[in-house]
Amino acid sequence: MSADTILGFFVQATNKHDFNLDITLNVNGALVSGTTISAQEYFEELSEAFEDGNEISKKISEQLVQASEEAETNTNESASFIHLKSTKVYCGDSKSTPSKGNILWRGKLSDIDGFFLGKIAESKSSSSTSSSK
Known part of the structure; x- marks a missing residue:
């Protein structure tokens, strides 16, 4: 199955130009809602989660920093993955x-079946129903 070319265009814009977009994806019946980030930013932020740990964690952090640097230099390649934060x-x-x-x-x-622009907002209370008669 091939990827949606419009979605691929959004990912390329994010990877090359730090373009952020609130988006909700339909993936095998689940909805995944967040804000696009570049592959470089994804690997940088992920590496920070490991940098203060034990030797193994530090090694993982170093590998993720290397992946971030490679993502920065490979912006001309077509994207295979989308990265989201929040x-x-x-x-x-x-x-x-x-x-x-x-x-x-x-x-x-x-693996993405569809998408729409915007994030799903969490409702503050689930019992906010109004009755008008």
Whole structure:
């Protein structure tokens, strides 16, 4: 299955020009909602999560920094992955998973079934119904 060319265009704009876009993706029935970030930014932020740990964590952090540098130099290649920050995943009518934190997400463009622009907003209270009679 091939990736959507419009979505690929958005990812290329993000990778080459630090263009950020609020977007919601349909992936195998789940909705993934967040803000696009470049592959370079994704790897940089991910590496920060490992840099203060033990030897293994530090090694992982170094590898992610290297991946970030490679992503910066490979902006002319066509993108295969989309990267999101502040991500929420929705399955059915349930609340988002995860519910807290700035979650980074990486997905294969060829696995995305559809998308719409904008993020899904969390409702402040689930019992905010109004009755007008």
